[in-house]
Amino acid sequence: MSATEASSPMPIEVLLGHDAVPIDKEVFTALLGNSVAGTYKGYERALEAGSIKLADLVYLARKGDIPYSLFFAPLSLVREQVHKKTEKLLAGISRDTFSIGSRAKVELRNVELIVKDLIRKQQLLRKHDPSLKRNQIVGLLRDDTSPVHVDAARLMSAIGISHDELRACRTKEKALDVVIERLEANQVLVSRSVQHYMPQRLTHVKFSGMTIRDNKVPYIFLAGGDHGDDQEPAGRTIFTLVLMTVLVARRIFAPMTWDGGSTQTDPGREYDIAGSMLMPTERMKELDPSSIDDMKAASDEFKVTPSAVTVRAMRLGMISGETASNHLSQLRGEFMSLPKGGPRSPIRPENAVRKYNGRQLTIRMLHALDSGDISAGDFCRSICLNHLKPARIEDLRRAVE
Template identity: 65%
Template sequence: MSEAADSIDARRIHVTSPAASPATLNVVIGTESITIQRAAFTTLLDNSVAGTYVDYGKALASGGIKFPALLRLARIGEIPYPLFFAGLPFVEAQVASKTKKLLAGVSKETFSIGSRAPVELRDVELILKDLIRKQELLKRHDRTLEKNRIVGLLRVEGVSVQDDASRLMSAIGLTHEAMRACGTKERALDLMIERLESKQVLVSRSVQHYMPQRLNHVDFSGMTIRDAKVPYIFLAGGDHGDHQEPVGRTIFTLALMAVLVARRIFSPVTWNAESAATDLGREYDIAGAMLMPKSSLRRYGPFSIDEVLTASSEFKVTPSAVVVRALRLGFISSEVARTHLAEFRQAFLERPKRSGMSPIRAENAIRKYAGRELSRRMIDVLDSGAITSNEFYRTVCLNKLRDGQLDDLRRAVR
């Protein structure tokens, strides 16, 4: 919240013992209580990650909350706690100011493709704020940064979808031959990230326990974050409940988000990888053309299950992505597409469950979440003496790295 919020003097809050009404809540302080406006309470918490916590729901159901619980919600939501005792107009002004600043880097509207799932700002707010903070720190100290040539590259539509796809591939230095030459989808994803970051498009990936916010309950593919020099792409990862192999899905998501940056669209993103809808949009088709050019995909007709699986391996995408792309190009019928998608969905559900993953090393988790390029550049800034090690650990590493581990991070990002 703004500095004005901090000017409220908590020492002037007088404790009384009134009864709560439908328009108020009781805050219990010791053996006494004070009423606050219910609308102010909900406005503050509905616009923060703290609105997802149990204490919030309990307070609304019971009509009251103990002061320590209120302080805990305020801390989680990064809300100056005296704001809960302010009038609704003041609270609304503070929330509007905070939202305006936050959304300077991203639109509040969700960019959805084949999905009706909205993304609430509070679901991604702490990650968004953290990545914007990283952007600002890098721009403040790295004088080698140039104006980004990917942002807005496709703002004016080309003569065709394939033309736009080729322009973007050329601009980031990525070729179809290089993608196909990758031995695995994991390597292909690394190559795409490497090429984007070489053009100052930063890429952050979800890493549990190394981000400022949990994403367990969010149906969310990722987001693009505005900047003229170092736009960020955040990839949520996972299969998102649409029965897709995660790495292949992430590759298509990254291609789609690169298109959004080039189209100057900065927004939370959700998309349904199983959707065979006819209105998926130009951005989806450009991403499809980047990864599965029409002339190359045509060779796999008539697109039996085995042919689709072979194409999926060659193009480093999911089998479902091949099916939807073939459908949109008119290579297969809607009936064949539905049958194939149902079969791939069932195969995904019946796949052997993976055993527990090995714990990720701290330096690899930081490289993955902060992004290799940002981490590498900020190490250079640290070495130049422009920032302190404490600031580096706090902003780049979220204090997940100790002094003795800095050399591990150096090796991980070089």
């Protein structure tokens, strides 16, 4: 036996009665592992046993939208077909990172499985929800000549949210909930990172999130974890979400990374629109923040971080770049010196699934389940990624009420 033969993986045997036909294991894994069928137990059992019944293979192929004949094709052809399918699927997101004040670059392979999963969910929703209309937020801000504050007001109006409403929220967490609720009411889906409940772990990947293209239900994915700019999470997340909403409105669909403590001279139009939405110029001038304490007080009113207020004040010419840098350095040091919280209580599975999918997608797909358009098993696989069994669907229903 040659070295090549010795290192080749054992084939998967396709069973038809008493007969067995071998197929290349790499072909089997390439086709099913890159599809939703890779989450089915039949796939895992076949890999463990080294065999699969023909009827089960046909079932998996149908669920994964895979032409059955491809399982008997040469590996080179299969890889080419998988590559083409992946390229088409990932057309919903740019490979280039949209960066503001950050040198970090997000490699698409580090988030590719999450992208694929969210795009599949977009496709499922489009298939099963005939009530969806063309999205009014996508492409709303195409004109680069419009004044920043005009674009900010236009987007705020389209979303259905006001400055007074955000300022009236008791906490930054509540303000974040309000923004998410209004976006999803306008068919902009919002997914939030929940470790262990996503198809891919975000380890050693520092990025703020990503926007995923769709003319009806674009997705915003909010990454959690450490962003490297030492700011309290809730206020930073609000600015991140609003900034990515601006990207959707400007038809920019890409992974995004931004440094919330950057004082670079021109972070860009998108950043200024987001700043104007959350920290309107007129109110900033009324408050006239200059000291560290001023920045903290204003951040509580605007529901953002003191660092965001500092950068906004600098962008409006209210403080110098040197003062802003000094403030940001002090704020960073204060944040780093805060005691770190202890271990968090484990999140309930139904709450984790709701948070990762977004409430609106979950509700709409529950309607599809109730109408019989999708089975309980398929719902648990495609929407819950098998983290919930059919018996726990009612828990999920209560979690989104």
